[in-house]
Amino acid sequence: MNSWKTVKLREVATIDRSSIQPEQIKSGTIYVGLEHIESGGSFVGIEHVDAGVLSSTKFQFTEHHVLYGKLRPYLAKIACPEFSGICSTDILPILPGPEIEQRYLSHFLRQPSMIDYASSLAVGANLPRLSPSVLEEFLIPLPSLEEQKRIADILDCAEALRAKRRTTFDQLDELKKAIFIDMFGDPFTQNDNIIRLSDVADIFMGQSPSGSSYNSEGIGTPLLNGPTEFGELCPTEKQWTTKPTRLCEVGDILFCVRGATAGRLNRADKVYCLGRGLAAIRPRIGTAVNANFLFTMLDHYYEYFQTKGVGSTFINISRKELEDLPIPKVHNDKANIFSQRVEIIDKLKANHRSSLAELDDLFASLQYRAFRGEL
Missing domain, CATH: 3.90.220.20 (DNA methylase specificity domains)
Incomplete structure (x- = not known):
């Protein structure tokens, strides 16, 4: 792996479990639960909570942290927030030190080999959790900060290509909805049929x-x-x-x-x-x-x-x-016409799915090479 040194996570970052009690949470605070982080690092359905809504202790984080889901680590719920807030205690906020770049650390922890490794060390039959003390012993290859940023930039670009392809999927789904409304109207605004x-x-x-x-x-x-x-x-x-x-x-x-x-x-x-x-x-x-x-x-x-x-x-x-x-309330002939149109869209989605699979393979290859110093 060339001349890069290898360090333990605890040597370059801190698992920052700064807690906040329920009565200290102010209205408008952003709350992140495991359900708000998708596999791969995207956020979905982020909530601003009101004072008094949450009833248990939470961890605090900033835009400088990496959020690491310790419950069921095989789900790869690891993300870099661009905002400050609070999170479930099943999410560990990791604060990178001056020697490691936030995005580099996030990409390293999200690579399939590290997800498999974390899963193998999780404890618990039906609710496996990774202990913070185990996580902080993970070994990380540490090139220069300049090289870390270069690697993170490359992986960010590759991920952006995958995101664009996924956006095409979303647009095709929106087309289905538009056809549905055109043919049948909005059931919530209709009174007849x-x-x-x-x-x-x-x-x-x-x-x-x-x-x-x-x-x-x-x-x-x-x-x-x-x-x-x-x-x-x-x-x-x-x-x-x-x-x-x-x-x-x-x-x-x-x-x-x-x-x-x-x-x-x-x-x-x-x-x-x-x-x-x-x-x-x-x-x-x-x-x-x-x-x-x-x-x-x-x-x-x-x-x-x-x-x-x-x-x-x-x-x-x-x-x-x-x-x-x-x-x-629809008739068979109209429902069949709609189904035929949906099938055409689904064929288009299948073509895009094939392209996305190729991008996924490319991304996996880049991940593997990146942390071996081969990019």
């Missing part, structure tokens, strides 16, 4: 199995607890249970019912056990509503679920709220 979701689909709320049945060795039924296992279209298996409770079927629409990601969707490509953070929605045979129609309609409602979920500080969408959702 509206029925309830429960008239055309069956809804199954998730039920978490016993924590003692969880494993990461692929034994039993794949378990989904929420959007952390969601992929672009179908879930990614990350944990399993030997005592499954509520099972979905192939083709079901998987719907997040709790927290900051309430309303997010995936489709079941196999049988999964559903934890209480999810519901399965299954179009009923014999109705005009098909899966494409229902998926796009529910995706259109995402903002509604974010603002109208039951619970003032923690969204928790009930079975009744799902059952009562208004949907357009």
Whole structure:
């Protein structure tokens, strides 16, 4: 690895657990929970909280920290904030010292080999956590600050290309929604030809199995607890249970019912056990509503679920709220036309997905070479 020295994390950075008590939290403070950090470092659904809303101790952080999710480290929830705020105590704020660049440290900790290493050292069967004392012993290659910045710039550029490709995905999804509104209108503003979701689909709320049945060795039924296992279209298996409770079927629409990601969707490509953070929605045979129609309609409602979920500080969408959702009453021919248009868009997405996979491979190669001094 050329002439770079290797140091322990604690020699160049501090795990900064500066706490703040609930009564000290001021209105308008930015709060970051694990649910607000996506795998790969993006933030989603960041909240400004009011005084008195949070009831437990939190950690404080600034734009100079690296936020490291210690719970289920395999999720790679590691991010560089551009703001100050407070975070869950399952997130460790790491403050880089003068010898290490923030983005360099973040990229190093996020590379697949380090995620695998952290996961192997986590303790706990169903809720594995990485101890701060273990994290601070991680070995880090340390080139000059100038070289660290150069590496971080290269990886940032590669990540930006991936982000642009993901933006194209989002735009194609927006096109689906526009076609839906053009053909069927907005169910929330219509009074005629509206029925309830429960008239055309069956809804199954998730039920978490016993924590003692969880494993990461692929034994039993794949378990989904929420959007952390969601992929672009179908879930990614990350944990399993030997005592499954509520099972979905192939083709079901998987719907997040709790927290900051309430309303997010995936489709079941196999049988999964559903934890209480999810519901399965299954179009009923014999109705005009098909899966494409229902998926796009529910995706259109995402903002509604974010603002109208039951619970003032923690969204928790009930079975009744799902059952009562208004949907357009459609005929088979119109639903089929819509489905055909969606299939065309999905083919375009498949082409972009292939390009994104190539960019992902390139990024992984750059990561591997970067920290070996080969860029």
